[in-house]
Amino acid sequence: MNNFLYSGFEFKEDEDLLGFKFKMINSILVIVALFSTLVGILSDLGISDIGPIHSKVNYVYGIFSVMLIFLLRSSKTYYKKVANALLIASLITFTSALILVPQDEFRIIWFYLLIFVAYILNGSASGLLFTIASLGVILSVHLLSDLQLSQLAINTSVLGLIIGSFLSRFYTNKISDYENSLQQKNAALHVLASTDDLTGIMNRRLFGEVSKRYFETAQRDNLPLSLLLFDLDHFKKVNDTYGHQTGDLLLIRFAEAIKSYLRKSDIVARVGGEEFAVLLFETDMEGAFILAEKIRTLVESITIDHEGEKVFVTTSIGIAQHREGDKAFNAIYARADKALYLAKGRGRNRTCCDPLAGDGTQMPVHRFNVTLSESQE
Template identity: 35%
Template sequence: MQIEKELNMLSMRQILYGKINFIEGEEYRAFQFRFLNILMLAGVVVTSLLLVGVAIGANTIDPLHVVSMSIFLALSLSLWLALRGRPQRFLQLAWVYECVCMCEYISALYMVSADELRVIWFFTNIPGVYILLGQRAGLSITLGTMLGLALGNAYLPQPYSINAMATLLVALFYLGTFFHVYGARSISYFVRMRESNQRLRHLATHDPLTDLLNAGAYYASCDQLIHLAQRNHQNFSVLFVDLDHFKKINDTYGHEAGDHVLKSVTKTIVGVVRHSDAVGRIGGEEFSVFLPDTDLAGALKLAELIRHAVENLMPVVGNQGIRITTSIGVATSNQTGENMAAIQRRADQAMYDAKQLGRNRVSCFTVDG
C-alpha cells in the first residue's frame, strides 16, 4: 500500500514538473522551479473558473477583459508546458510570466472598475516576485507598482479616493519591506545550512589527515563507478598502494613525521592520477585508486608512474630526507556483476605479491589469475 502511494506521488510529480533531477545543494532552486510550475497552473485554474462564471452568467466582466483573461490563460498554459521538465529555462520564463501577470493585473485594474478589490492582485504578486526572482527584482517591482498606482489612479474609470490610495501605497511598501527582509534572512539561513551540511558531509566522507575519501565513502563511490562502467561496457582497474616499512618510519622519526610522509605521498598520488580517477585512504598507510575506462596496460603504466614519483619524493623531516617506496597491486576487470570488494581483494593479493618479490615494485592480478 505504501509503495503504491509513493508510486502515485512520483507519477503526480512527473505530471506537474516533468522528469527533473536537481543535484545536492540545489534545494532552493528546486523549490523555486516547483513553485513557478504550481503558480502557473494555479493561474490557469483560477482564470478558467472566472471564465466559466462569465459563460454561465454568474458574474459580469467587460468583454475586452474577457479577451485579456483568455490570452492570459493561453500564455500561462504555454509557459507551464515550456517550463515543465526544463529547469534551465526557469529564470527566463519566470520573468516572462511576471510580465504576463502584470499585464493581466493592469487590465483588471482598468476594465473591472466595479470590483474595488481588484487591486489585491498587485499585492499577491509581490511575494511571488521575491521568491522567484530575488530581492532586487522584488524591490524594483514593488516600487514600480507603487509608482504606477499613484500616477495611474487619476486615469481609472472610478479612481480610488486619496485616503484609499494612501492606504494601498503604505500597505504595498510594508509588504515589500517585509518580504525584502524576510527573503534576505531566509536565503542567508539556507546558505549557512547548506554550507554547514557540506562541511559535515565532507567530514563524514573524508580522511581528516590526507583529505582523501575515507574507506566507506571510497568503496561506495567505486561501486557507483563500476555500475556505470558495466552499463557502458567499459574496463576498469584498481591500484592498491601500500607504503613499504612505514612502521619503521613512525618508530624512527615519530608519528608527526609519519603524518608528514602520508600527506606528501597523498599529494604525489593525486598529482599523478586523472581527475576522473577516485583515490581513497583505506588504512593507515594503504591507499586505493579506482581507474575507470582503464585496461591492464594503462593501469600498470599509471602504477609505475606513482611508484617512481613516490620513490623520488624524499620528504624532509628535520634536516633529513626520508626515502619512501611503495608496493602496488593492480587488478583489472570487465566482468558483469563484479563489485568493488571482489576486485579490491585481487588488487590486495597483487600488492602482497609485490611485497614478497622484494617491495618497491608493481605486481598485477588478472582475471585469469
C-alpha cells in the same frame, strides 16, 4: 502529485531550493488556471459580473497558465522564463481588473499579491521591478481615468505596496543569505565527508563513487583502466616504535609522493590506515607498472627525522587492469588486492601485477630487502 509539482524532474540534494520553487510555481499556475477560469464562468453566468472584456481576459489568463505548466515540463532551465511570463501576464490581468472592474473596491489588492509572488519566485530584483511597475500602473491609471476610489484609498494603497515590498525584500534577502550560507556549509561538509583529513586526498567513500563512473566510461568506450593498490610495509611497527605522529608524517609525505606523478585525470585515495589506491584512466597494465615502479622508488627516499634517527618505509604495490568481462569495479579491485597480497608475500617493497591477467602474461616482479630504519639494520 509531487511528480506533477516537480514537473516530472528529479532534483539533487543541492537543488532543494529549485525543487521548492518548481512546486511553488506549479501550485500558483494551477490556482491561477482554475480560479481565473472560474471567475470568467461566474461572470458569464451573471453571478459575479466583471464585464465581458475582463471576463475574456481571465479566460486567456487561465489558458496561458496551463500552457506555462506544460512549457515548464520541457526543461529545468525554463523556470526563469516561465516565472517572468507568469508575472507579466498577472500584471496585465490585474491592470485590466483595475481599469475594467470599477465596482470592485478591493481590486488593488491583487498588486500586493503580484509583488509578493515576484519576490518569492524570482528574488529581490524581480520583486523591486514589479513593485515599480505596479505603482506606475496604479498612479498612471488614476491620473488618466476615474478609478472611483478616493484619494485617501489611492494613497493608502500606494503606501501599503511600498511597505509590503520593503518587508518582502528584507525577508527575501535574508532567506537568500541563509541559502548561500547553507550552500557553503554543505559544500564544506561535502569536502570533509569526501576527503581524508590527514593527507587531504580523496577518502574511500568518494573513491568508490568516482571509480564507479570511471569504470562505466571504460566499459562503454572500451578504454584501458588500471588500478594500483599501495600498502606501506611494516607500518604498524613504525607507529609502535616511533609514535603515531611520525607515522602520520610518513603518510602525508607518501600521499605527496604519489600525487607528484599523477595526471589530472588520475585519482588517488586513502582507502585504509596505510592503504592507498590510484586509478589510472586510459592506462594499460604496462603503463601502470612503470608508474608504480617510479612511485615505489621515490618512496624509498622519503625519510622522517625522529630524535636523531631517520625513519623510512617502503611500499608494496598490486596492479590490476579492467577486463572486458568485468561487471563492476569491485572485480578490478579484488584482482589488484590479490596482486598486492602477492607482493607482500614475496617479501614486500615490490610491484606485482594481476597474476590472472587476461593475456596470460605477468609483468616482472622486483625484489628488494626491506629496511625499517637505519637504527634497526
